[in-house]
Amino acid sequence: MGRKPGSKNDKESTSKRREVMMAAARLLLKKGLHKTTMREIARESGIVVGTLYHYISSKDDLLTMIMDEELAAVHEFIRDSEKALTRLGPLKTLRVTINRYLHLIDVSQDLQVFWYQESGNMLPDQRRRLIEVEDKLAVMYSKILTAGCKSGDFQVKDPLLAAHDIIVLGDMWAFRRWFIGRHCTLDEFIRHQTDLILSGISSQAPAGRAAGIKRPNKSKTTGGAVRKRR
Amino acid sequence: MGRKPGSKNDKESTSKRREVMMAAARLLLKKGLHKTTMREIARESGIVVGTLYHYISSKDDLLTMIMDEELAAVHEFIRDSEKALTRLGPLKTLRVTINRYLHLIDVSQDLQVFWYQESGNMLPDQRRRLIEVEDKLAVMYSKILTAGCKSGDFQVKDPLLAAHDIIVLGDMWAFRRWFIGRHCTLDEFIRHQTDLILSGISSQAPAGRAAGIKRPNKSKTTGGAVRKRR
DNA sequence: CGTATATAATCGAACGGTCGTTCGTTCGAT
DNA sequence: ATCGAACGAACGACCGTTCGATTATATACG
Numbered sequence: 001m002g003r004k005p006g007s008k009n010d011k012e013s014t015s016k017r018r019e020v021m022m023a024a025a026r027l028l029l030k031k032g033l034h035k036t037t038m039r040e041i042a043r044e045s046g047i048v049v050g051t052l053y054h055y056i057s058s059k060d061d062l063l064t065m066i067m068d069e070e071l072a073a074v075h076e077f078i079r080d081s082e083k084a085l086t087r088l089g090p091l092k093t094l095r096v097t098i099n100r101y102l103h104l105i106d107v108s109q110d111l112q113v114f115w116y117q118e119s120g121n122m123l124p125d126q127r128r129r130l131i132e133v134e135d136k137l138a139v140m141y142s143k144i145l146t147a148g149c150k151s152g153d154f155q156v157k158d159p160l161l162a163a164h165d166i167i168v169l170g171d172m173w174a175f176r177r178w179f180i181g182r183h184c185t186l187d188e189f190i191r192h193q194t195d196l197i198l199s200g201i202s203s204q205a206p207a208g209r210a211a212g213i214k215r216p217n218k219s220k221t222t223g224g225a226v227r228k229r230r
Numbered sequence: 231m232g233r234k235p236g237s238k239n240d241k242e243s244t245s246k247r248r249e250v251m252m253a254a255a256r257l258l259l260k261k262g263l264h265k266t267t268m269r270e271i272a273r274e275s276g277i278v279v280g281t282l283y284h285y286i287s288s289k290d291d292l293l294t295m296i297m298d299e300e301l302a303a304v305h306e307f308i309r310d311s312e313k314a315l316t317r318l319g320p321l322k323t324l325r326v327t328i329n330r331y332l333h334l335i336d337v338s339q340d341l342q343v344f345w346y347q348e349s350g351n352m353l354p355d356q357r358r359r360l361i362e363v364e365d366k367l368a369v370m371y372s373k374i375l376t377a378g379c380k381s382g383d384f385q386v387k388d389p390l391l392a393a394h395d396i397i398v399l400g401d402m403w404a405f406r407r408w409f410i411g412r413h414c415t416l417d418e419f420i421r422h423q424t425d426l427i428l429s430g431i432s433s434q435a436p437a438g439r440a441a442g443i444k445r446p447n448k449s450k451t452t453g454g455a456v457r458k459r460r
Numbered sequence: 461c462g463t464a465t466a467t468a469a470t471c472g473a474a475c476g477g478t479c480g481t482t483c484g485t486t487c488g489a490t
Numbered sequence: 491a492t493c494g495a496a497c498g499a500a501c502g503a504c505c506g507t508t509c510g511a512t513t514a515t516a517t518a519c520g
Contacts (some may be wrong), residue, residue, distance in 0.1 A: 031349045033352075034351065034352065034505095035351075037505060038505075039505085039506095047469095048470070048472065049472080049506090049507085050470070050471055050472060050473090050508085050509085051469070051470050051471070053506095053507070053508080054469070054470080058506080059506070085410060116405075117345065117346065117347050117348075117349070117350055118347075119347070120265075120347055121262065121264065121265075138409075157422070158413060158414065158422070160413060161410060161413055161414065161419075162408055164402065164409065165402075165423075165426065168398060168401070168402045169416060170407075171398070171401065171405075172394065172395075172398045172400075175346075175401075176394055179365075179394070180391060180394060182342055183388060183391055184391065184507080192391060193395075196395065196426070196427075196430040198425075200425070200426040200429045200430065217298070245474090264479095267478085267479060267480080268479075269479085269480095277496070277497090278496070278497055278498070279481085279497090279498075280481095280497050280499090281497065283481070284496080288480080288481080289481095321515060375461085378497050398468095453469085
């Protein structure tokens with residue numbers, strides 16, 4: 001392809017760079033880091049390996065690019081949640097945040113699994129960034145929980161541990177969707193697990209009431225035994 | 231080394247085989263599958279690479295050997311738990327099983343992480359066996375829960391989902407011990423998480439009472455906000 | 461407008477290195 | 491003399507990366 005000086009070239013170059021990144025992501029998430037060769041990435045991008053290196057500098061560079069996108073989304077998610085906390089209060093914020101969190105993971109399930117599986121094959125900097133964002137997530141949930149303790153909505157002994165409990169819900173959906181997905185939809189999963197968490201941290205039992213959330217009590221979908229009101 | 235005909239040789243050979251396996255396990259769990267070379271495994275075993283292949287047939291063979299040991303232990307754990315169910319009843323069995331389960335994982339933490347991280351680099355048969363045992367674990371917990379539903383101890387809408395909830399506790403402790411370990415000991419973690427699960431599935435609230443388990447209420451160690459008795 | 465030139469973008473062969481595995485040989489005990 | 495055990499060099503395959511050559515196009519110039 002031709003080129004015009006300056007901006008046109010840059011724009012084409014960076015857009016091609018993104019194309020390559022997305023082609024790489026498709027293969028990497030499907031086949032893993034070691035089993036995906038640069039030649040395959042080139043083929044998926046419609047170019048050959050020599051040209052590939054005009055747009056990216058190394059395989060690690062590709063990983064970093066993919067990570068940048070993902071982490072930016074998570075950081076934005078965290079900012080949004082902290083804004084919501086001041087507007088909606090702890091209890092509603094927790095429900096909304098868990099809901100958005102699991103939907104976020106549902107979309108990028110393969111990515112989530114990828115980071116776990118390849119974390120041992122990454123550069124130290126890359127590993128550090130993953131731990132960092134996981135830590136920020138935990139702090140975010142911890143803030144919501146402690147705010148809820150102050151407002152009287154929650155009774156949590158160890159907010160940080162409870163925060164990890166919530167984060168693990170995401171891992172669970174990502175790693176076990178092949179199994180859980182056969183038993184319930186994502187929204188059913190979210191409702192079920194949110195109730196479990198709330199039943200454990202709410203200062204008033206049972207969870208459903210304490211949550212104070214509209215829940216259509218057509219217990220048709222759940223099918224099972226309805227929680228006994230004491 | 232010398233040799234005598236027949237049994238002595240076999241014994242020496244298989245014991246050496248185990249030595250090699252354990253040396254390999256040490257390296258593999260620490261460095262991962264791809265970063266551990268056969269030459270390193272040989273060096274760790276005190277032999278050279280040529281001799282290594284007199285005791286094992288391939289790198290995959292080593293993986294399978296390590297897996298055999300691990301899976302045998304898990305299957306024994308499952309059998310023990312099913313025996314306990316008939317003796318102790320659902321509620322006590324659940325507590326005991328969760329406790330033993332997490333202690334089991336605590337001992338073999340690196341192994342647990344290893345299977346997750348390298349599952350993508352394994353032979354199809356090996357992957358299948360891992361999924362199989364995970365499935366058996368889920369069925370085991372599911373049996374305990376449904377038994378508890380019949381006896382009136384529990385109220386569980388979806389026992390299989392709840393079973394996965396419990397299994398994920400193990401993953402949580404294995405993957406996040408570096409973090410959680412700073413906040414609480416394993417036994418504190420077990421108590422905390424068991425209460426969380428029981429508060430979600432018990433037919434009577436609150437969880438602590440329903441569990442009917444001795445819990446020393448010196449809340450000194452927790453340090454945080456003491457649960458308000460209402 | 462047409463030609464020359466500089467400079468991208470593209471290509472694919474080749475390089476350097478690693479790793480799992482094999483093989484011919486040597487060693488040592490029976 | 492025989493046979494398992496030990497050795498380590500060598501093989502073959504693969505992979506990330508580089509590089510020199512080629513092509514195509516936008517700019518400069520006559």
